[in-house]
Amino acid sequence: MSLASPKVVNVKDLRRLARARLPDAVFDYLDGGADDEVTLKDSERAFREVLFKPRFAVATPACELSVTVLGQKLDLPFLLAPIGYSRLMHPRGELAASAAAGRHGTAYILSTMSGHTIENVKAQSPGPTFYQLYLAGGRGAAEAAIARAKKAGYKALFVTIDTPVAGNREKDFRNGMKALMGPNPFAKLPYLPNILAHPRWLAGFIADGMTRPFPNIVVPGSGPLAAVDVAAALESAQVSWTDLKWIREIWDGPIVMKGVMTADDARRAVDEGAQGIVVSSHAGRQLDGVAAPLRVLPGIVEAVGNRTEVLFDGGIRRGADMVRAMALGAKAVLLGRGYAYGMAAAGDAGIERAIEIFRADIVRTLKLLGCARIADVSADHVALRPGFRVD
Ligand SMILES: Cc1cc2nc3c(=O)[nH]c(=O)nc-3n(C[C@H](O)[C@H](O)[C@H](O)COP(=O)(O)O)c2cc1C
Numbered sequence: 001m002s003l004a005s006p007k008v009v010n011v012k013d014l015r016r017l018a019r020a021r022l023p024d025a026v027f028d029y030l031d032g033g034a035d036d037e038v039t040l041k042d043s044e045r046a047f048r049e050v051l052f053k054p055r056f057a058v059a060t061p062a063c064e065l066s067v068t069v070l071g072q073k074l075d076l077p078f079l080l081a082p083i084g085y086s087r088l089m090h091p092r093g094e095l096a097a098s099a100a101a102g103r104h105g106t107a108y109i110l111s112t113m114s115g116h117t118i119e120n121v122k123a124q125s126p127g128p129t130f131y132q133l134y135l136a137g138g139r140g141a142a143e144a145a146i147a148r149a150k151k152a153g154y155k156a157l158f159v160t161i162d163t164p165v166a167g168n169r170e171k172d173f174r175n176g177m178k179a180l181m182g183p184n185p186f187a188k189l190p191y192l193p194n195i196l197a198h199p200r201w202l203a204g205f206i207a208d209g210m211t212r213p214f215p216n217i218v219v220p221g222s223g224p225l226a227a228v229d230v231a232a233a234l235e236s237a238q239v240s241w242t243d244l245k246w247i248r249e250i251w252d253g254p255i256v257m258k259g260v261m262t263a264d265d266a267r268r269a270v271d272e273g274a275q276g277i278v279v280s281s282h283a284g285r286q287l288d289g290v291a292a293p294l295r296v297l298p299g300i301v302e303a304v305g306n307r308t309e310v311l312f313d314g315g316i317r318r319g320a321d322m323v324r325a326m327a328l329g330a331k332a333v334l335l336g337r338g339y340a341y342g343m344a345a346a347g348d349a350g351i352e353r354a355i356e357i358f359r360a361d362i363v364r365t366l367k368l369l370g371c372a373r374i375a376d377v378s379a380d381h382v383a384l385r386p387g388f389r390v391d
Contacts, residue, residue, distance in 0.1 A: 003346055003353040011317045011338050014354055017345035018089075023195045023202075025175040026088055029230075030340055033284035034167035039292065040284025043315030046292035049385040050324040055370035063366045064373040065359070067332045069309060070156045070254045070276060072128040074332065075105030076359060077374045078322055080351075081313055081334035082132035082158065084230060087115025088181075089344040091208035096343055098124040100351040104359075109158055109334065110216075112136055113233060117215045118145065122152040132158040132258065134237035139246070140220040146251050148216070157251050158278065162259030164238045166231035167286040178229040181211055244272050256311070261290055263303035263391070266310075276309035276331075283314060283336050294325060295390040301329030319361020326374060327382040 008014060019027050033040030067077045080101045086093030094108075094116040101108035102125025110121050112134040122129050131149040135142050146157065172178065176191035188195075195202055213224035214233070225233070247255065256276035257269040269277050279293045279300050293314040301310050312330035316322055322333050338358065342350030362374065371377055 003349050008353055008357075010357060011341060011354065014341040014345050014350060015337075017350070018341040021198060021201050021346075022089065022344055023175075023180075023191070023198045025172070025177045025180050025191060025194070026201070027344070028171035028175050029085065029169070029177050030083075030089060030337065030344060032169055032171040033288065034169055034286060035288035037284060037288065039281050039288050039290050040315075042292040043281065043284050043294070044317060045315075046294040046388070047315060047317075047321045047324055049388045050294070050328065051383045051385065052320075052324075052365075052369060053381055053383055054368055058370035060367045060370065060372045062372070063363045064375070065362060067374065069107065069311070069332050070128075070130075070256070072107060072155060074107055074128070076355075077326060077332045077362065078316075078335045078358060079107040079109060079130075079311075079332060080339055081336040082109045082111035082160075083336060083340045083343075084111045084113030084233075085115065086111070086340070086343060087208070088205075089340065090347045090350075091204045092347045093343065094121050095124050096348040096351055097339065098122070098129060099348065100339070100355060101125055101129075102127045103352075104355050107155075110154075112145065112216060112237075113214065113230070114216055115212065115214070118148045118154070119152045122154065128155045130154060130156040130158055130256075132160055133239075133247070134160060134163065134234065135239055135243060136214075136233050136237040137217040137219045137225050138236055139243075141217050141225070142247075143250055144218050144220065145216050146247070150251070150253070154253075156254040156256060156275075157247065158256045158258045159239055159244065159247060160258045160282070161239050161265075162261070162280070162282045162286045163234050166234040167282070167288070169230075169285060172229065172231075178231070181227050181229040183211075183226070241268065241272055244274075248273055256309075259286075260300065261293065261296055263299050266300045266304045266308075270304050270308045274308060276311060277304070278311045278313060278334060279330070280313045280334070291390040294328065295388060297325065297328045297330060298389055299391040305329055319358045319363075320365045322358065322362055323365045323369070323374070323377055324382060327377045327379060329379070
């Protein structure tokens with residue numbers, strides 16, 4: 001399979017290749033959202049309501065893409081977001097994502113729901129690596145993971161707050177994601193024809209040892225949490241503001257609250273000592289019917305942008321979308337499916353192609369806007385269609 005241009009020119013092409021390689025259960029886990037996918041669809045659509053206002057006849061021979069996030073200088077204005085079960089999509093999963101981020105001078109955020117160890121993932125990248133925390137397995141498991149992350153050199157904790165329970169991802173029920181992750185071989189039988197129809201994925205899955213326990217959710221006294229589907233894993237993962245105080249006691253680095261969707265929560269996160277927030281709807285996979293994150297971004301930036309670092313994710317499918325989010329005040333953005341489609345399609349090479357596509361998009365967009373530096377992009381470069389904003 002060739003990932004070179006002109007066969008793979010955008011993220012839709014990588015999505016198409018991912019769909020061809022993965023069984024339905026895994027593709028829909030990656031691609032799908034909660035309930036009727038209203039938020040998921042609107043997250044992409046909202047970008048179309050942010051129109052550019054270019055300044056032409058400005059020479060921009062080179063473009064400076066670097067940004068500083070949580071004290072770390074990044075060569076790209078996007079970080080690779082935490083994607084649970086990456087190893088199920090490709091055996092190299094989190095290792096490939098971490099290595100790609102390191103090669104490109106940006107940061108990777110490792111999910112608690114990783115299939116590779118905290119230590120091995122960090123070893124792939126000399127650059128900054130951050131750890132995303134769920135309380136899956138309880139405080140004891142979280143404390144052990146935080147200690148390992150600290151020792152391995154992770155620079156910040158991203159605490160995800162939008163998962164008090166798993167969202168209702170109906171495709172996961174229908175396609176057998178639960179059966180695939182569970183120990184009962186008979187439960188997998190109805191899904192076997194579809195799995196067998198994806199032999200490249202299946203060969204990799206078998207060679208990789210199939211389902212295995214979560215190596216970073218180690219419950220004191222009982223060992224690594226057995227492989228389960230996401231709904232079961234998130235059952236004990238709920239985080240509250242009280243937990244944040246406890247996390248602060250055992251982690252002295254920066255803490256970022258991921259999943260902030262209102263100015264009230266943003267103010268609370270800052271008041272409770274968070275160094276950053278991610279405006280995010282968890283890719284439309286949790287509470288369906290919340291606004292597209294892009295619509296709430298301007299109000300949240302107005303509320304706390306001068307007191308904390310406001311990051312953004314959700315619905316980004318082009319580099320131009322990243323520029324739009326930064327014009328609306330995001331300091332940098334997180335890329336989720338945009339790189340995960342590449343990872344699922346072709347491992348390291350797929351992530352590499354995704355990053356190349358996004359980088360080229362950003363540079364082209366900046367030149368067309370008349371901006372020499374991503375840091376120069378501002379609200380003056382965009383206009384919002386009436387009714388865009390949600391406060
Ligand atoms: C398949 C998948 C798994 C995810 N797993 C996690 C996770 O384990 N922890 C977390 O905080 N966010 C998780 N997210 C959310 C992403 O970190 C990010 O917020 C989201 O993907 C951004 O939206 P986008 O996919 O439209 O770019 C996941 C998203 C997807 C698509």
